[in-house]
Amino acid sequence: MTFLSPERLWLLTLIPLLAAAYAAMQLRRRRHTVRFTNLALLSQVAPRRPGWRRHVAAALFLSMILLMVIGFARPATGVKVPRDRATVMVAIDVSLSMMARDVNPSRFEAAKAAAKKFIRDLPARFNVGVVGFAGSANLVAAPSTDRQAAIASIDQLVMAKRTAIGEAVFTSLQAVRSFDAQASQGDPPPAHIVLLSDGDNTTGRSVPEAVDAARASHIPVSTIAFGTPYGTVDIEGETTSVSVNKETLRMLAEGTEGKPYEAADADQLSDVYANIGSSLGWKIEHRDVSARFTGLALLFALAAGGASLVWFNRLP
Known part of the structure; x- marks a missing residue:
């Protein structure tokens, strides 16, 4: 696979930045909870939620961004066409x-x-x-x-x-x-x-x-x-x-x-x-397949939104 607009791939650098920002927010939230909460009382009155659920919507959201950037760079695949x-x-x-x-x-x-x-x-x-x-x-x-x-x-x-x-x-x-x-x-x-x-x-x-x-x-x-x-x-x-x-x-x-x-x-x-x-009688032409990645990005967006609504009653 090749890219018809490879210069747009620089946007991929945003993904590790977003991931780092998310990780930093999780650490800040944990410190805030430890500083201002009575943990013994919290364990008795707060329902237990599997910790991994908090990260599923975020992971799906980052995957959506990844697929959107790849689609924006216009990926293309070689196809044999008659010459x-x-x-x-x-x-x-x-x-x-x-x-x-x-x-x-x-x-x-x-x-x-x-x-x-x-x-x-x-x-x-x-x-x-x-x-x-x-x-x-x-x-x-x-x-x-x-x-x-x-x-x-x-x-x-x-x-x-x-x-x-x-x-x-x-x-x-x-x-x-x-x-x-x-x-x-x-x-x-x-x-x-x-x-x-x-x-x-x-x-x-x-x-x-x-x-x-x-x-x-x-x-x-x-x-x-x-x-x-x-x-x-x-x-x-x-x-x-x-x-x-x-x-x-x-x-x-x-x-x-x-x-x-x-x-x-x-x-x-x-x-x-x-x-x-x-x-x-044949030559190789590169055909734009960005629609595939856009479609996958849409599916990941729907999955992220659905998971967030079901588990947290809100959109990510």
Whole structure:
């Protein structure tokens, strides 16, 4: 819980002062009784009253003041609410290693299928762009709310040699900046990059450079490590081992405050995309809950008044 007007909490200092004043009055009353009363006679003519009753109404009254001060400081609690504005860049590795069939039917086909589902499931006002990368990175669909255009661009991806993960991040960042400059009207939506790859950066700018650029732009990169250690591909008649490099992708994600995921098969990949979508689709807002404390304060006030009337025939 947080407070929207925390400066008002200084009023809490009044509570120990009131408690001290009450205690001082009780001591003064006791001294006065001892000084001016015949205790032997008083014990015979005065009815016995449980001493604790005198303090119940006071305790309830102080509790009421405490709750009123807390309510006056406008307590707020965090609530998950839908975030309907965001720009998501989906960067898909189209290098030849993605032809490996250790993910059914292949790394590439499984990635395309899950990416399409992810795009369809995003909130309608999210802007989605697509980047394809192998030896270089290309923007194949600029950020927009046109889901069909983004999905069609995925179907048009063509595989090529080498892998430029760093360039994919830079191209995605540039696409976000261009979109913000043209369409955001000075209020750019939050952005996120989702990068699918089997992990080796073999050309272009380095992954550490990409990390620095993404951090400078305050845009997290979530990565999905694609494949298993046992993937192979046939290139020009030769079988080549293409194991997944999880360490590179983890460094990219954690360095940009994104999340690293692993997807060994198409079903698991769909779950990963669902998790990313839910993290983008919500934000925490603080909502004023002072009415709760005001209501409790009212109950304590009624209890204090009721106890005082029943036991002492007067209000506190």
